[in-house]
Amino acid sequence: xxxxxxxxxxxxxxxxxxxGASRGIGKAIALAFATEGADIVLNxxxxxxxxxxxxxxxxxxxxxxxxxxxxxxxxxxxxxxxxAALASFGRVDxxxxxxxxxxxxxxxxxxxxxxxxxxDVNLHGTLACxxxxxxxxxxxxxxxxxxxxxSAGLRGRAGQVPYAATKGALIGLTQTLAAELGPHGIRVNxxxxxxxxxxxxAGLMSRPGVxxxxxxxxxxxxxxxxxxxxxxxxxxASPESAYVVGDVLRVNGGLVM
Amino acid sequence: xxxxxxxxxxxxxxxxxHVALVTGAGQPVANAIARRLARAGARLAxxxxxxxxxxxxxxxxxxxxxxxxxxEASDAQAVGAVVRxxxxxxxxxxxxxxxxxxxxxxxxxxxxxxxxxxxxGRHLSGAAWFCKEVIRPMMRxxxxxxxxxxxxTSGGTRRVAAEGxxxxxxxxxxxxxxxxISVNTLAVHFLEAETRHLSPEQRKRLDGELGPLGxxxxxxxxxxxxxxxxxxxxxxxxxxxxxxxxxxx
Numbered sequence: 001x002x003x004x005x006x007x008x009x010x011x012x013x014x015x016x017x018x019x020g021a022s023r024g025i026g027k028a029i030a031l032a033f034a035t036e037g038a039d040i041v042l043n044x045x046x047x048x049x050x051x052x053x054x055x056x057x058x059x060x061x062x063x064x065x066x067x068x069x070x071x072x073x074x075x076x077x078x079x080x081x082x083x084a085a086l087a088s089f090g091r092v093d094x095x096x097x098x099x100x101x102x103x104x105x106x107x108x109x110x111x112x113x114x115x116x117x118x119x120d121v122n123l124h125g126t127l128a129c130x131x132x133x134x135x136x137x138x139x140x141x142x143x144x145x146x147x148x149x150x151s152a153g154l155r156g157r158a159g160q161v162p163y164a165a166t167k168g169a170l171i172g173l174t175q176t177l178a179a180e181l182g183p184h185g186i187r188v189n190x191x192x193x194x195x196x197x198x199x200x201x202a203g204l205m206s207r208p209g210v211x212x213x214x215x216x217x218x219x220x221x222x223x224x225x226x227x228x229x230x231x232x233x234x235x236x237a238s239p240e241s242a243y244v245v246g247d248v249l250r251v252n253g254g255l256v257m
Numbered sequence: 258x259x260x261x262x263x264x265x266x267x268x269x270x271x272x273x274x275h276v277a278l279v280t281g282a283g284q285p286v287a288n289a290i291a292r293r294l295a296r297a298g299a300r301l302a303x304x305x306x307x308x309x310x311x312x313x314x315x316x317x318x319x320x321x322x323x324x325x326x327x328x329e330a331s332d333a334q335a336v337g338a339v340v341r342x343x344x345x346x347x348x349x350x351x352x353x354x355x356x357x358x359x360x361x362x363x364x365x366x367x368x369x370x371x372x373x374x375x376x377x378g379r380h381l382s383g384a385a386w387f388c389k390e391v392i393r394p395m396m397r398x399x400x401x402x403x404x405x406x407x408x409x410t411s412g413g414t415r416r417v418a419a420e421g422x423x424x425x426x427x428x429x430x431x432x433x434x435x436x437x438i439s440v441n442t443l444a445v446h447f448l449e450a451e452t453r454h455l456s457p458e459q460r461k462r463l464d465g466e467l468g469p470l471g472x473x474x475x476x477x478x479x480x481x482x483x484x485x486x487x488x489x490x491x492x493x494x495x496x497x498x499x500x501x502x503x504x505x506x
Contacts, residue, residue, distance in 0.1 A: 075370075106432055107385070108392040112333040115382060123417075127365065127373060134366050153420070156428025161385070168424020169381060172416035173365070179411065180366050 194252025283309025330383025468504010
């Protein structure tokens with residue numbers, strides 16, 4: 001990962017919760033916030049070693065990091081995330097719902113369990129995390145929620161029906177919550193990345209021709225980096241986007257316009 | 258005035274011998290679509306949720322007979338059984354219309370998780386199960402149409418299900434285009450007939466949201482849009498979201 005240079009401290013002293021943040025996009029978002037002064041509640045599913053590594057990288061930036069393990073689909077995890085932010089930092093300024101899974105395959109052959117698993121994490125888990133922090137954000141009179149959609153939520157690909165359905169639904173969730181929470185000073189937006197090189201797509205990318213095909217279908221002729229997505233996420237959390245509400249920020253090199 | 262009756266350009270017998278499976282039977286939009294498809298010559302299988310059984314039986318009688326079934330759409334097994342029965346008794350499935358719409362109110366910020374899961378289980382997952390089950394019979398025929406209705410009114414889980422179904426439709430259209438199966442979304446808004454139950458204040462707010470046409474539509478007008486997507490007029494149309502809302506997205 002390329003070294004970040006902190007030119008600004010837009011989130012100094014703020015508390016940021018990021019789900020699914022031991023690796024990939026989530027980790028890059030955690031490090032980007034920490035670089036600009038935020039303390040981090042870092043959730044991870046099961047990879048404890050990676051999570052500890054991410055935490056030590058946050059701490060090396062001079063910020064605090066609290067680890068909360070477990071799937072966001074588990075009933076207790078969303079409350080633990082809020083509890084960790086309030087107990088350790090006394091506030092919760094930003095929630096980034098990044099945790100997500102993909103169970104690809106053609107719909108005709110899809111097992112109902114795979115659909116439910118995708119719904120549980122991508123959709124139900126996201127709403128549960130939102131609901132966990134909303135009362136605290138309302139009390140503060142401010143808050144930022146950023147959901148991680150996908151270009152699949154805008155134009156789904158074959159073999160990705162459950163993923164597309166949940167990522168599209170997240171756009172509806174974002175817009176609905178944005179309308180409900182705007183009057184309370186809480187802004188809700190989402191980011192829709194295109195092809196980004198992460199562990200989630202490593203298997204797919206290793207198939208012959210796939211990586212090159214993705215690059216060729218992206219007008220800017222490269223895959224996205226996790227930092228590209230982190231930069232967009234920080235913009236949506238910053239005062240620079242103060243009038244951006246219920247929006248879908250596409251970070252996809254022109255893949256879906 | 259019924260705008261649809263006076264202007265429809267579609268010929269009789271357009272869907273002659275087609276078999277259409279319509280969900281959400283017993284609700285105004287699904288009923289209007291079923292009537293319109295029947296008038297175009299289609300044979301119908303009507304699926305209702307248990308609370309709409311009576312209205313669905315009445316509709317079937319009015320249509321002079323239809324295969325009537327009821328099931329909880331969130332139950333993948335039950336949906337599979339309903340679709341298999343349709344394919345067996347009516348021998349094919351040309352068209353699936355997922356028309357089970359939600360009008361449940363309530364804010365998402367504090368919606369109880371069990372309520373949220375039940376609504377999405379029915380309106381998003383339920384629609385997916387019906388799509389999944391009709392693929393096999395449609396693949397055998399090398400043709401088929403799927404129309405997923407979405408509720409374009411805001412609030413509650415409606416927009417969540419609507420955007421989810423819209424994205425699912427696009428993905429599925431990509432998945433099935435080579436099999437001769439097209440998949441589209443049809444967006445509907447409040448119907449004029451539904452506004453009778455609104456308070457003057459709610460009505461005023463709704464009027465403020467009206468699109469360019471400046472009026473709400475009828476179920477019959479929505480049914481004409483569904484007929485377009487079901488007909489050969491839409492041969493080149495797949496993965497699209499057609500809005501029969503008078504303007505609002």
